[in-house]
Amino acid sequence: xxxxxxxxxxxxxxxxxxxxxxxxxxxTVDLDGLAEHMISHCSSYSKGQLKGIITDMVSCIHxxxxxxxxxxxxxxxxxxxxxxxxxxxxxxELSTMEHILFMNLGFRPxxxxxxxxxGDDHARLRESEQxxxxxxxxxxxxxx
Numbered sequence: 001x002x003x004x005x006x007x008x009x010x011x012x013x014x015x016x017x018x019x020x021x022x023x024x025x026x027x028t029v030d031l032d033g034l035a036e037h038m039i040s041h042c043s044s045y046s047k048g049q050l051k052g053i054i055t056d057m058v059s060c061i062h063x064x065x066x067x068x069x070x071x072x073x074x075x076x077x078x079x080x081x082x083x084x085x086x087x088x089x090x091x092x093e094l095s096t097m098e099h100i101l102f103m104n105l106g107f108r109p110x111x112x113x114x115x116x117x118x119g120d121d122h123a124r125l126r127e128s129e130q131x132x133x134x135x136x137x138x139x140x141x142x143x144x
Contacts, residue, residue, distance in 0.1 A: 004126070
């Protein structure tokens with residue numbers, strides 16, 4: 001079940017002092033943890049084999065996306081390089097060094113992952129005990 005915490009925006013814009021529900025992440029599962037979890041589903045692969053497959057997959061996704069390709073894994077999502085930048089007044093003034101501010105790896109869920117994660121599933125969402133135990137002021141985070 002997903003849990004959420006309450007955060008009050010401290011940004012100096014139209015969101016200032018508004019409250020938002022944010023997902024509360026209880027832990028980050030690393031490669032070992034993911035391999036162990038996969039084994040718990042009666043996988044015929046060993047933990048080492050699973051870690052090797054996942055590590056190779058990550059390397060290949062990096063290689064392909066940096067070649068300008070999207071990588072689609074059915075029922076998971078599409079990985080792609082995304083950019084964010086500022087506009088130039090004209091095409092002649094456009095400089096990638098000046099106008100592309102950063103690039104990152106984007107992910108968009110597809111298939112089962114999209115319907116399972118972003119479906120109408122508010123019934124499985126509840127407020128985290130952390131939100132109550134620490135009080136409102138502990139969760140006033142700066143939201144930029």
